[in-house]
Amino acid sequence: MKIAILSRNARCYSTRRLKEAAEARGHKAVVLNTLKFSIEVEEEEPGLLYGGKGLSEYDAVIPRIGASVTFYGLAVLRQFEQMGVYTINPARAIERSRDKLHSMQILSRRDIGIPHTAFVSRKQDVLPAIKLVGGAPVIIKLLQGTQGVGVILADTVKIAQAIIETLQSTRQNVLIQKFVKESKGKDIRAFVVGDRVVAAMRREATGDEFRSNMHRGGSATKVELSPEYAKTAVRAAQILGLDMAGVDMLEGKDGPQIMEVNSSPGLEGIEGATEVDVSAAIIQEIEQRVLFPEVDLHQRLSLSAGYGIADFVVHNIPELQDRTLREANLTERNIQVISITRNQVVTPNPKGDFMVEDGDKLLCYGELRELRALIREVPKKKKRKRRKESET
16 A cells, blocks of 8 residues: 655654554555645546645555644645545544534533533623533633643632633633543543554643643553443544544543543554554554455345345435434334444444434445435546656
8 A cells, every 4th residue: 555644744753653654564655744735626636736746646644734734734634535545534523623612512412421511702601601510620621722731720710710711802712621530630541543442541640730641741651441441432533533543531430531532643652651553553444444345235135025235425315414313214214224434434333313414325224115215316426537647
């Protein structure tokens, strides 16, 4: 395979390790500076230029997009997706994870633990919001903060109110979050690749620091996760649509509490603390996604007369789009949804509260008559013209 690693710093630990791991498994890995791309938007033939020249073909992309270049980086990543290149973390999923409020809103609809959180815009709503999440002490977070920056612990209501109002006066959007006191100064980072946790560590703050980030001087030790914590980490990543994620969890009295899902997690801390080759696990996941074909269920199942299996992409289907499976009443039409694929993430046997979105791929079993009535004809894509390219 030929793998593109989107990174502005080829020498940083994570980028270097990914390149080494890919080459060790016989692949070609090229580090490409995200800001050197030019995007070509053309009918039927989306393209990319790199350094002003044509870009050769790639089989997969590993995005290492820094927070400061999120907008442009996601635009580049979306273009790769339009060109049919597999990306281990799709642009839409990264966008969700980078917005702390949006990611919490998505997770809140699922049976998964999260700290009680509030978001307000008016000054007069600050005090009620603090009371709503359980009162002081309270955590205050900037929506776009990373590596522990923009996370503040306010010990009293007056201090919390003053901090929030000050930040709001500078047009900063902040979250007000319950303080999980039993997990003060420590958390768990689970590194999820595909459908499993490949490594996990417990991070602990030093001194009076309550933030356990290693960038803030915290220490890390290897930890073996219980099935509950491992399942929570994998589900959080899959719900947001990420094939690779660093899932940060607090150890609450009622079980794991998702603090953040990082779509571009660093490798140095986790590999150093656990001695697990996380980089190799990432490359192996890409191999499985790109190199090995999926099983054809049509050839493997014996079907009753009048019944069959169909897979189709949701596009302009009012009965499904932006509705839950329960609202679509598919079971009443003798249609069973076997799985839904969104941004290369497969959700097997989805429940009735699963919200179907444009672009989702549904694998269904049911009456052929009903399946035919449901599926709309999708125009065939024209064969993509081969552009003149230069090797990069």
